[in-house]
Amino acid sequence: MRWDRSVADSGANPLDIAVLLLPPVSLGTLGAIVDPFVEANRLAGRRHYDVHLVSADGAPVALPGGGRLSVGGALAALVRCDALVVACDLHQAGANESDILMQLNRLARAGAACCGNRGGTGWLAAAGLLENRRVAVHWEDMTLYRERHPGLVLCASLYEMDADRLTASSSQATLDMMLGVIAQQVSPQLADNVARQFGLDRIRPGHEKQAVPATSRIAQHPPKLAEALLVMEANLEEPLGADEIAECVGVSRRQLERLFKQNLDILPSRYYQELRLERARQLIVRTQQSIVQIGLSCGFSSGSHFATAYRAHFGITPREDRSRATLTGSTPATEPPC
Incomplete structure (x- = not known):
């Protein structure tokens, strides 16, 4: 069959x-x-x-x-x-x-x-x-x-x-x-x-995007850009390529890059990396997960790659950031439940 x-x-x-x-x-x-x-x-x-x-x-x-x-x-x-x-x-x-x-x-x-x-x-x-x-x-x-x-x-x-x-x-x-x-x-x-x-005047194609409430953080952006941001946020561990994101959203890669540049003044690849780094920092300061594991879970290919990107963005290494959070009492003693 x-x-x-x-x-x-x-x-x-x-x-x-x-x-x-x-x-x-x-x-x-x-x-x-x-x-x-x-x-x-x-x-x-x-x-x-x-x-x-x-x-x-x-x-x-x-x-x-x-x-x-x-x-x-x-x-x-x-x-x-x-x-x-x-x-x-x-x-x-x-x-x-x-x-x-x-x-x-x-x-x-x-x-x-x-x-x-x-x-x-x-x-x-x-x-x-x-x-x-x-x-x-x-x-x-x-x-x-x-x-x-x-x-x-x-x-x-x-x-x-x-x-x-x-x-x-x-x-x-x-x-x-x-x-x-x-x-x-x-x-x-x-x-x-x-x-x-059923009283429908048309059949909506699958590639049409869901209506996200105005209260959503991304609703302030143009619809195609908002959709791209959702796709990025949903795929942090194994980042998608620019072509894949563009295909999911239904635009060309050039159109995607233009949307990011006009509205966020940043390239999609750079925004994606910063999004993953921000997620990694949350895990660094709030959990006791292995730093290497955090890097991998946020889409970085190795511990050294993660540490280099982290320091370039935050001006501090992941280990130093965790130590600072520990001193201020913001890091829990154990990993919180899912």
Whole structure:
């Protein structure tokens, strides 16, 4: 089975989509995932998609507003599928977390495309299924993902389709993403017709960026620059190249450099390094982590490289800075909990 195959041909078999419900999950979240495929089948007059629900243990799933939603079986009983969509409003580890992560990996190895909404993405990331992939993360969750999952290429986009890994930043973005799937696998016309059934005048493309509240620190900047700043802040441990950042934001490298120069009077590479150094200084003065480890976690290739850049920027070595912080009593005795 292949997720990227077309199902538009009259003889094509329906794509088998399993939706894993992991509490807390609302009917709104479920509808954003399931309804586009159901409506596509109805409007097309044939089954392009077979959608079925599963839960971790096969038992009905409790809904946040009360009531329970029945499913067709347990995750462990699912042998294989074309796509597994993890539906969850908030990733919360539980007693059966290790078993769920094991089953997610099993199905991914069997060839299932892995998709997640905002909370579902957290489960996929915890399972290690999003490493080195572009991942759409809600702007509120950027810092958390940066700290917990440094191997992800975090993006401030509405949704990302990186081969067989699909992630959406919100419930509304999940709806757009599923409409985008229909456009790719069946036809843009069918996807547009489905969108209009939901009262939408257009399908937002994945590369559109999330609306960040005006209270955000970066909202004062032009939208493309603000998006670049979010991407940089989300990828400190393994810094992206200027071309990669520009691609995530949807501009050319020259345009990116012009934005930084006009608004911040600095080149993107220089700003990125200073951002990583500021993060490193926070860890130097507030924790007892190894200085070398801090340098590596902030994207510097070696201890000497880190120390040189640190001194050039702050006029003091990391070790001297920590000693000064210790004397003033600002460094904790132990590493604070995550």
